[in-house]
Amino acid sequence: MSSPILEALPALHVTVIGVIAAFFSAFAIYAYQKVNDAKEKLDEALHHSMSVSIPNSMMFSGNNVFLSQDGTLNWDDRGKEALRRAVMLYSYLDYEEKYGVPPSPYQREPNPEEVIAACNDLFSLFTTIFTTYPFWNNNVVHIMGQTDKVTQLCSKEFDTNRIHEMQRIVGYLNWTWSTSNRSLMTLASRGIEFTRQKQLKEQTEMFEEQVLNMQHQMPKSEQERIWKQFYLPQVDRVSDFQEVFASYFEKAHVVERDVIPLLSSSISSFNTYNETFRVKETTLKVITLIMFNMVFGVLLPLVTLNLLVGVNVDWSNLWFSAFEYFVLFSTIFPYLWACNFLFKKVKKLNFA
Structure with missing residues (x-):
């Protein structure tokens, strides 16, 4: 047969x-080189973007109200609301500067507790924004029950949706800064002043209590030495909210001006080659x-x-x-x- x-x-x-x-060997080598080159450029862009957007100073608290239970940034509810509250405390200054509207004689001056709380909330919010998704983490978040969730979200693939989320956040920050920078800087200045006063009062009370509890009368010179060595440094250990706020808003500006266009271009190039080949x-x-x-x-x-x-x-x-x-x-x-x-x-x- x-x-x-x-x-x-x-x-x-x-x-x-x-x-x-x-035929396919030649095609695969060419296509792989193109895709791999685009991937390397994207990785370089991510590394550069991460280096310029990681904050210089940070504040973490045990109970971070700006983080949801799943480790995501609670931006639309808590974040924007904290910004609005901070701006409104001295918003009349911006109205006066931009529109010539004098402050009302019935305008209430914020009390020190409000100002200090607003400054600390903003510092914590800025830290959370720039160390959680859609930004990067770099293992700087260490919050019980949330660290793993935050890190896992930050390690997700970088795509156009993540870029749009970054754009939405920094766009709002930059708009807030451009329209309310005077009120925010005044808030920061008063925050430094009120925090230092609060620290001075607390440390003075603690020092006086220690002196009273001593069995023997302490010489004046020894009292001054103890005050300067142990208590006065605590008074001076106050966050410079003006520098902190300005640096974070500058970060937001850099992200919008440099980081987002760079990442968008790199991701677009990579996706084009990856989808084509x-x-x-x-x-x-x-x-x-x-x-x-x-x-x-x-x-x-x-x-x-x-x-x-x-x-x-x-x-x-x-x-x-x-x-x-x-x-x-x-x-x-x-x-x-x-x-x-x-x-x-x-x-x-x-x-x-």
Whole structure:
């Protein structure tokens, strides 16, 4: 029995596989280089963006109201509200400067507790914004029950949705700064003043209590030494809210002006190459196709032809037939193993 189709299939498929492999090798090398170059540029852009947007000074509290339970920034509710409250305390100064509207004689001056609370809330909010998603973390957040969630969210893939979320936040910050910088700087100045007064009062009370509790009268010089060494430094240890606020709003400006355009361009370039070439998906499909044709287009026809030739079994040549099968499978197997090895390697590639 003879089969012209089966006889032609192995040679045909081997030729076609060789042509496809040669063509695809050139394509894959070119496409991989393009995608990999775009990925490296994106990584460089992310590294640069991270370095210029990580805050210089930070404030963390045990109960961060600006973080949700899932580790996300509670921006629309808590964040914006904290900004609005801070701006409103001295908003009449901006109205007077921009529109010539004098303050009302009934305008109530904020009390020190309000001012200090607003300053601390803003400091905590800015810290949270620039150390949580959609920004970066760099393992600077250490809050019980939330650290892992924050870190996991910050390590998510950087895509256009994340860029838009960054744009939305820094856009609001920059708008707030451009319309209310005088009231915010006044708030910061009063915050420093009131915090120092509060610290002075607390440290003075603690010092006087310590002096009264001593069994023997302490000399004046010794009292002054203890005050300057142990208590006065606590009075001077006050956050410079003006410098803090200005630096954070400058960070927001840099992110909007430099970081977001850079990341948008890098992500767009990477997505264009990745979606155009689809290196990983295409390579896996081609390897699968080659393995399929090796088995069903080359190996199976050869086995079938040999079986057809040996329909009338010649037992004297049985050992030779077994040797033929051994040579066939042992020489085809390395190709299949190599294809399977490449398949697994390519599957592990990550261009995200």
